[in-house]
Amino acid sequence: MEYIFDTSSIILLFERCGLKNQLLQFSQTNKLRVPIRVIEEYAKGENVTASSMTDFQKVFSVVNPTLEEVLLPYFNFDSSVGEIWVISYALRNPESCCVIDEDFGRNVATLFETRLTGAIGIIKGLKNQNLLSDNDLRQIRGRVRKSRFYLSKRLLKELDKICSSHQT
Amino acid sequence: MDGEEILSLIFDYGLDALPRALLILLLSFTDKQNEKGMGRLYFQKAVRYFEYLREKKEIDFSNYKYGVVSYELQENMETLEECGLVTSVGRGKNIKYTLTEEGERASKELIEQYDEETIRKLKFSKSQLNDLTISELLFFMYMLLPETRVKSIEFEKLYAKKEELVSSLFKKGRISRHTASKWLGVAEKTFRDSL
Numbered sequence: 001m002e003y004i005f006d007t008s009s010i011i012l013l014f015e016r017c018g019l020k021n022q023l024l025q026f027s028q029t030n031k032l033r034v035p036i037r038v039i040e041e042y043a044k045g046e047n048v049t050a051s052s053m054t055d056f057q058k059v060f061s062v063v064n065p066t067l068e069e070v071l072l073p074y075f076n077f078d079s080s081v082g083e084i085w086v087i088s089y090a091l092r093n094p095e096s097c098c099v100i101d102e103d104f105g106r107n108v109a110t111l112f113e114t115r116l117t118g119a120i121g122i123i124k125g126l127k128n129q130n131l132l133s134d135n136d137l138r139q140i141r142g143r144v145r146k147s148r149f150y151l152s153k154r155l156l157k158e159l160d161k162i163c164s165s166h167q168t
Numbered sequence: 169m170d171g172e173e174i175l176s177l178i179f180d181y182g183l184d185a186l187p188r189a190l191l192i193l194l195l196s197f198t199d200k201q202n203e204k205g206m207g208r209l210y211f212q213k214a215v216r217y218f219e220y221l222r223e224k225k226e227i228d229f230s231n232y233k234y235g236v237v238s239y240e241l242q243e244n245m246e247t248l249e250e251c252g253l254v255t256s257v258g259r260g261k262n263i264k265y266t267l268t269e270e271g272e273r274a275s276k277e278l279i280e281q282y283d284e285e286t287i288r289k290l291k292f293s294k295s296q297l298n299d300l301t302i303s304e305l306l307f308f309m310y311m312l313l314p315e316t317r318v319k320s321i322e323f324e325k326l327y328a329k330k331e332e333l334v335s336s337l338f339k340k341g342r343i344s345r346h347t348a349s350k351w352l353g354v355a356e357k358t359f360r361d362s363l
Binding site for chain 1: 220221222223285288289291292295312338339340341342343344345346347357360363
């Protein structure tokens with residue numbers, strides 16, 4: 001499967017959940033892509049170091065999508081937002097799946113009928129490939145709930161479901 | 169009903185006129201709560217948002233107490249009601265318009281007359297606005313189109329509550345983090361940490 005990631009999902013998976021090693025393994029069987037704009041946004045983060053950028057580049061391959069101008073009005077004619085590049089890539093590569101967590105970007109991706117998942121969907125993918133133990137899942141749930149990272153109630157419920165179904 | 173009859177339905181009711189066509193189409197779509205009905209302020213703002221999205225001004229709007237409004241749209245809505253394509257419940261601020269069965273039939277044929285992108289923008293306009301509270305709706309439009317604040321009696325009051333309104337619009341998925349930060353004049357990280 002080919003995934004194209006938005007910034008928020010990367011921050012959640014990579015930094016808040018500490019899933020660098022699992023994502024590296026996941027990238028052996030899946031193509032994990034990020035648009036240039038997203039890597040630029042991510043690199044501005046206060047916790048990002050030269051070493052974490054090296055790790056990042058081991059997991060994700062950087063792509064340079066052509067901007068789909070039809071998307072511009074939906075993003076207030078502003079192409080600086082990461083999601084517009086993620087959806088642009090997915091429109092040109094319909095087999096790829098957008099990884100977006102913020103509801104607005106998800107709404108636009110749905111409107112344009114692209115494949116769509118979020119960080120929680122990736123966690124589910126890691127779990128399905130046996131890359132996460134019960135303990136990992138417990139830690140992820142704790143970290144996500146404790147972090148100040150905003151996820152909708154629906155996504156948090158989905159995470160709880162994934163974590164609890166692994167334990168039963 | 170065959171194609172010719174339906175086309176005559178569009179012709180008979182003057183649905184080839186853009187304001188009427190837009191109103192019928194808007195009323196035929198569901199919003200995020202699966203509701204089709206639209207209030208007076210809501211259909212007017214949705215059409216103005218649609219015009220913003222497609223960068224074309226074909227409907228006559230003016231800026232008034234509650235921001236951008238269109239008497240042209242209001243008159244056309246009333247005409248559609250008189251023709252039996254639209255029905256309403258409630259009064260004044262609480263009035264809600266919906267399509268009648270005849271209106272639904274007309275909408276199905278109207279959809280065929282418009283390209284996919286126009287329909288997408290119309291659907292998006294309704295899904296973005298129709299289930300917002302009045303405060304959220306007005307604030308969203310004032311921030312999107314600053315020129316509509318000119319004669320507003322509400323903007324200052326709403327702007328004083330901007331943190332609350334921006335957070336709620338973000339959580340409802342109506343604005344991106346980027347827009348939210350811009351509207352609040354803070355860094356994206358500051359906004360994210362404030363949630």
